[in-house]
Amino acid sequence: MVGFVLVSHSRTLAEGAKELGLMMAPEVPVEAAGGLPDGGMGTDYQRIAEAIDKVAEVSDGILVIMDMGSSCMTTEMVLEDRGDALPKAVMVDCPFVEGTVAAMVSAAMGDSLETVKKAAEDAAGEKKF
Amino acid sequence: MTDSAKVLELLGKMKAAIDENAQFLTDLDAAIGDNDHGINMARGFKKVEEDLPGLSGKDVGAILKKVGMDLVSTVGGSSGPLYGTAFMKAGAKAAGKNEIGMDDFIAMMEEAIGGVQMRGKAVKGEKTMLDSMIPALDAMKEAAGAGKAAGDVLKAGVAAAEDGVEYTKGIIATKGRASYLGERSIGHQDPGATSFLVLLKAIAEEY
Numbered sequence: 279m280v281g282f283v284l285v286s287h288s289r290t291l292a293e294g295a296k297e298l299g300l301m302m303a304p305e306v307p308v309e310a311a312g313g314l315p316d317g318g319m320g321t322d323y324q325r326i327a328e329a330i331d332k333v334a335e336v337s338d339g340i341l342v343i344m345d346m347g348s349s350c351m352t353t354e355m356v357l358e359d360r361g362d363a364l365p366k367a368v369m370v371d372c373p374f375v376e377g378t379v380a381a382m383v384s385a386a387m388g389d390s391l392e393t394v395k396k397a398a399e400d401a402a403g404e405k406k407f
Numbered sequence: 408m409t410d411s412a413k414v415l416e417l418l419g420k421m422k423a424a425i426d427e428n429a430q431f432l433t434d435l436d437a438a439i440g441d442n443d444h445g446i447n448m449a450r451g452f453k454k455v456e457e458d459l460p461g462l463s464g465k466d467v468g469a470i471l472k473k474v475g476m477d478l479v480s481t482v483g484g485s486s487g488p489l490y491g492t493a494f495m496k497a498g499a500k501a502a503g504k505n506e507i508g509m510d511d512f513i514a515m516m517e518e519a520i521g522g523v524q525m526r527g528k529a530v531k532g533e534k535t536m537l538d539s540m541i542p543a544l545d546a547m548k549e550a551a552g553a554g555k556a557a558g559d560v561l562k563a564g565v566a567a568a569e570d571g572v573e574y575t576k577g578i579i580a581t582k583g584r585a586s587y588l589g590e591r592s593i594g595h596q597d598p599g600a601t602s603f604l605v606l607l608k609a610i611a612e613e614y
Contacts, residue, residue, distance in 0.1 A: 319443065320484055348485040354488070
């Protein structure tokens with residue numbers, strides 16, 4: 279099954295998105311990597327790397343969802359340093375909350391990493407009302 | 408010529424300069440960003456300073472690579488991956504060298520700036536650190552090409568970086584957190600362009 283790492287500047291936002299995703303897809307592996315070690319706002323290279331390693335142990339592919347700015351750049355560096363390690367980990371450009379929920383539901387149905395990533399991307403076009 | 412020991416000393420000076428300007432950089436960021444640039448840079452350079460003693464005797468490339476990794480690991484904001492990539496790229500260019508001259512330094516800066524552009528997917532004129540970095544590099548190349556001494560080359564770089572910082576006041580941010588402000592970002596100088604000026608100045612003062 280595809281697993282997830284949620285990267286945010288905010289610890290509570292990452293945890294909250296994880297909580298929302300698990301409501302609909304409780305069996306999907308997901309780690310929240312939000313905030314700095316002291317609880318402050320920011321993105322932590324080490325925390326992201328550890329979250330990816332942890333999800334890698336229990337998944338067949340990892341989708342990394344980021345909020346903005348340094349979340350994306352820091353994740354990019356973690357993935358570059360990780361190289362070709364398996365299972366594959368990819369970043370997706372999608373709305374943080376909606377993309378997480380849509381993609382976790384797709385993962386719960388057993389979809390491939392590519393399909394799950396597409397579900398996250400498609401969330402950008404979803405109308406709320 | 409600058410040897411490895413001098414590079415360690417320069418990094419200490421850069422750390423002190425960041426500390427001295429931390430509040431100023433954070434205040435600039437409060438106006439158009441997320442109010443943490445100085446705090447983040449100070450956190451990163453604190454780690455750098457802690458690691459300096461252990462880098463004694465290493466070549467310039469290894470020193471700068473470690474500095475880059477420290478910044479990526481501890482800064483916590485966009486300046487982490489950006490300055491981190493810059494120092495790592497500069498370090499890769501200086502791999503194995505125990506002494507560098509102005510030509511090396513300019514080549515390292517060129518690599519570093521290329522790294523920033525690659526990581527931030529930005530170009531000049533978007534109200535980012537590149538707006539002081541690129542003019543500084545161009546001015547230093549010109550001064551070095553005219554056969555000027557290292558101190559004067561660095562002075563030319565600082566002057567161009569100052570102009571670059573000034574230029575960021577008049578333009579709209581299209582990259583980074585400040586881009587959310589659109590036209591309201593006009594009138595404010597870019598914190599990243601300013602922190603680069605602070606760092607380059609700290610080096611220039613030693614020559």
